[in-house]
Amino acid sequence: MTDSERTSGVPGVIDNPWRTLSRHTDARIGLGRAGGSLPTAPHLEFQLAHARARDAVHLPLDSETMMATLNERFSQVVRLQSRAQDRGEYLRRPDLGRLLSDDSREQLAAMQVEQCDLSISVVDGLSARAIHEHAATLLDRLLPPIRERGWHIGPLALVEQGRVAIGDPIGEALGARMGVVLIGERPGLSSPDSLGVYFTWQPRSGRRDSERNCVSNIRPRGQSFEAATTLILYLLDEASRRELSGVELKDDSEVASQLGDGRGNFLLPDSAD
Amino acid sequence: MSCWYYDTGGRRYRFESLRELMACATPARSGDELAEIAAASGEERAAAQLALAEVPLARFLEEPLIPYEEDEVTRLIIDRHDAAAFRPVAGMTVGEFRNYLLCHDVGSEQLSRLAPGLTPEMVAAVSKIMRLQDLVLVGHKCRVVTAFRNTIGLPGRLSTRLQPNHPTDSATGIAASILDGLLYASGDAVIGINPATDNTGTVVTLLKMLDDIISRYAIPAQSCVLTHVTTAIEAIERGAPTDLVFQSIAGTESANRGFGIDLAVLREGHDAAQSLGRGTVGQNVMYFETGQGSALSANGHHGVDQQTLEARAYAVAREFEPLLVNTVVGFIGPEYLFDGKQIIRAGLEDHFCGKLLGVPMGVDVCYTNHAEADQDDMDVLLTLLGAAGCNYVMGIPGSDDIMLNYQTTSFHDALYVREVLGLKAAPQFEAWLAQMGITDHHGRIAIEGELPPAFAHALARSAS
Structure with a gap:
């Protein structure tokens, strides 16, 4: 018997009956x-x-539309640029993506914000699509509980050609106690729209990556907006209490996990059979 | 500090230090250009390589590229250097060392004995004047064998890490990828999950789940949840069944601080895993990942080229006798390795340097969607690594990591390279695959319509 005679469909191809499991995962x-x-x-x-x-x-960030969307939610929105001039430079020079352009720095200084509790930045990163599709949805969940806490939120920044660390000079200029960056993560084959959120206690230029906490893969088929909101609020509350972020701020939250106890999946039956 | 010259065609090239000479001699790389330390022209690079070939190996012991007083990785390298092991090559220059490595009568045993006498800077230097075929040939001679529940790195073997990542750590989603991998003969290096969060509770749950799967199906393999070493230590304190402790590491103290680690905390992690005594055929309990560009990314590069810094990370690794080390070569992005050509060369350099230093090297043959690379480039690197005797590569469904958003080698890719180069899985795992009916007597996948009974039951449960 040859390979082609053993197949159910395409000649030469042996199918996998466990393909039915793909309803549980986007993995190929x-x-x-x-x-x-x-x-x-x-x-x-x-x-x-x-x-x-x-x-x-x-794909470039649609700044006009995003400004309109964000203006509906914040009294002050400022449109900023990193020092990377275009996509080519952005890809080769991540250092420039972490710095504000001279114009943007002047813009922030002119706002004369001396201090705030929280600076929020919305940054294109490597997927403008993630920002277009999910930034507003996440903010709509996140803002009410933040406002309930009585925290003063600084002007919201919309940043083009930015990296995660661009939240540091922004938070510094606004005298922010805490910084939150919403950024488009690098597109995967199955997830061109994944949003990441990075949290930094006292964002200031020169912060290390180990001083940040990250909530990633936020998108309809990834980490849910609800779970992400819970995690971000947990980080904000804990950081306020302990005055730090990063690896020392362990995520010990007992968030209702989608994982359960890891049992109940088909490889591990509860009872012997 | 010394000064180095090379005269060519009426022009004198001058290199102010060994550090500068190394950076100018290193093959072209976007990360070194980003750090503004790369050669300014092709001729300057070639001149630097000619000058580097004349440098005595012993010089690297006298002139550390990063000062001893400033960096604990330098102190580790110098303090651990074995002068007796170094003796056979102590009088050689970098150029003579290349010739020595290529000699027919220098084989696996000599190279194993030599490893403790070599420093990362020496092996990085010689790699800079080698072509890909040299890196393959010498890599192939080096053998670094480690063990936990199976034995990895034996001649004629190529293992795989089964990487069943899921963006929300869904237990069923992870299980689906594990089943797919096992039925494609993957997982002998480790079944290793990158969790979506660093939440200790989630990590403990995933460790229990992997332990239950390995026990239930009696798989001669080990598991790992790739979380920060401090989280792993906490998980062990909470009683989580931990086989391997993972950590990303780099080649300088300051870059490691960027990862939130130092040598002391790695020692703590190592001792915590050792205390559990869970290995059956060996007790190598650490799993490290590295990658060219990580030190620059953490702003801790000291003006040293990224390939030399990568080799220094292997000195950190070998201190803890790891089961597995892999360079995640194309993961970091085009600002460090711009395209397929740079990724391919870096992967072979890393494998060569790690093996020569006595580290059990695997390679994550991979790229991101913002790099100038594609599947063809990965096929080239994978095939060359198979020829070079790489210990293991990654295995993931259809090359698509839906959690980390990059492409790495698939289960099918590993079958391809095993087929064309006649390589096999780790012996204990190979026997298990045959016993479970997953592979036939050629070691090829045997599954056609029906699944082996144990897995058929599992699949039936998934439908209920």
Whole structure:
């Protein structure tokens, strides 16, 4: 018997009956095989997804629309630029993406904000799409409980060609006690729209990455907006109490985990059978 | 401090220090350009390589690229240097050392004995004047064998890390990828999850789940949840069944501080895992990841080129006798390794340097969507690493990591390279695959329509 006679569908391809499990994950499981290799159809689907993800990296931030969206939610919104002039420079020079352009620094200084409890920055990062699609949704969940805490929120910054650390000079200029950066994460093949949130106690230029906490993969099919909001609030509350962030601020929250106790998945039946 | 010269075609190239000479001699790399330490022209680079070939190996012991007083990694390198092991090559220059490594009568045993006598700077230097074929050839001669529940790094073997990541750490989603991987013969290096959060409770739950799966199916493999070492220590204190302790490491004290670690906390993590005594055929309990550019990224590079700093990370690794070390070569992005050509060379350099220093090297053959690289580039690197005797590569469904958002090698990729180069899984795992009916007597996947009974039951449960 040859390989092609054993298949249910495409000649030469051996299907995987466990493909039904793909309802539990976006991972590319049960792709089948041609010999030991990837069959033609999943191979070409991959090539298409890669081409799309490459294109997403280069999609520019729609600043006009985002300004309108953010102005509906904040009394003060400021549009800022990093020192990276364009996408090419942004990709090769991450150092420039962490610094504010001269114009942007002057703009912030002119606002004459001496201090605030919280500085929020919305940054394109590597996926403007994540910002276009999810920034407003997350802010709508996050803002009411933050306002309930009586914290003074500084002007909201919308930043083009920015990296995570650009929240530091922004928070510094606004005298912020805490900084939150919403940023487009680098697009994956299955997730060109993933939003990340980075939290820094006393954001100031020169902060190390180990002084930040991160909540990542926020998108409809990833970390839910609800769970992300709970985690971010936990970080804000704990940091306010302990006056620090980063690896010393362990995420010990007992957030209602989607994981349960890890049992109940099909590989681990509760009872012997 | 010394000054180095090379005269070529009426022009004199001058290098103010060994550090500058190394940076100018290193093959072109976007990260060194970002740090503004790269050679200004192709001719300057070639001149630096010619000058570097004349440098005595012993010089690297006298002139540390990062001062002894300023950096605990330098202190580790110098204090641990084994002068007796170094003796066979102590009188050689970098250029002579390259010739020595290529000699037919220098084999695995000599290289193993030599390892404690070599410093990261020496192996980085010689790698800079080697072509890819040299890196493959010498890498292939080096053998670094480690063990926990199976034995990794034996000749003719290529292991894989089964990487069942899920963006929300969904237990069922993770289990689906584990099943897919096992049925494609993956997971002998480790079944290792990158969790979506550093939440200690989640980490403990994932460790229990992996432990239960390994026990239930009697898999001769180890598990790991790739969380910060301090979280792993907390998890162990909470009684989590921990096989391996993971940490990302770099080649300077300040870059490690950027990761929130130092040598003392790595020792603490190592001792905590050792105290559990969970290995059956060995007790190598650490899993480290590295990558060129991490020190610059953490602003802790001291003007040293990224490839030399990467080799220094292996000196940190070898101090803790790890089971696994891998360079996540294309993960960090195009600002450090711009395109497929740079990623391919870096992967082979890292494998070579790690092996020569006695570190059990694997490579995460990978790229991100903002780099100028694609699957063809990864095929080239994977094939060359297979030829170079790499200990292990990653295995993920369809090359797509839906949690970390990058592309690495798939389960199918590992089958390809095992097929064309005649490589096999770790012996204990190979036997388990055959016993479970996953592979046939050629070691190829045997599963057609029906699943092996244990897994058929699991799949039936998933439908209920």
